[in-house]
Amino acid sequence: MSSTGAALAECNDVTRTYGRGPTEVVALRGVSCRVVHGQRVAVTGESGSGKSTLLHVLAGLEPPSSGCITWPGLGLRGGRPDGVGVVFQAPSLLPMLDVADNVAVPLLLSGVEPEEAHPRALAALERLELADLAGAAPEELSGGQAQRVALARVLAAEPALVLADEPTGQLDRRTAGHVLDVLLETVDVLGAALVVSTHDPAVADRLAERWPMADGRLTVPVPSGVRR
């Protein structure tokens, strides 16, 4: 659980490089930022500017090469932050499980008993008007339905921070608008903070704040409270 008041995630002078020597790529160059309760941020910028890498670092999926990331308002489990929900461009549902089991899997992995996990998965599907699909196989879903199931999976896990990496990047405009509605409803229901990476101005316009990136750097002033 998060404690109110503390930042959910805080990057201090984070650099992230891939490869070594002549093939080295610097994806993040000294990024400092902080995500607090209730924040709604669009990370924008051209392809290759470092948006996905920043989200991966904020999620604890990749370590910084230098600098540091902390999650003062979140617990840690096995060195990774607890209470972070991640949505990727492709919904990554497990093909051998039905929709309800896909939604329940993260709960089961985090130690929730099956008797609690399955009702929570069904409640999240109902909340997002997906109950009819509970028994469906992922291959039967449209792209928009699959992404909404991925959002139900996040909702069921009740994170304090939701990180969405180009969540509508593979969808047509109308479906993208609907998925975005569901994403915003999901974070409202949870009272969670939301950081979305996007190329799409229509997506960025739906979020209160923009953090533009270029060449691995945030090009806006560092949000308050970050130590240099």
Ligand SMILES: Nc1ncnc2c1ncn2[C@@H]1O[C@H](COP(=O)(O)OP(=O)(O)OP(=O)(O)O)[C@@H](O)[C@H]1O
């Ligand atoms: N796993 C990796 N191995 C090597 N290079 C990587 C890796 N991940 C990202 N990069 C490189 O780091 C830089 C930043 O990539 P990143 O995916 O963070 O940018 P992005 O702004 O999210 O781009 P896009 O909008 O195209 O997804 C790019 O030059 C990319 O090629």
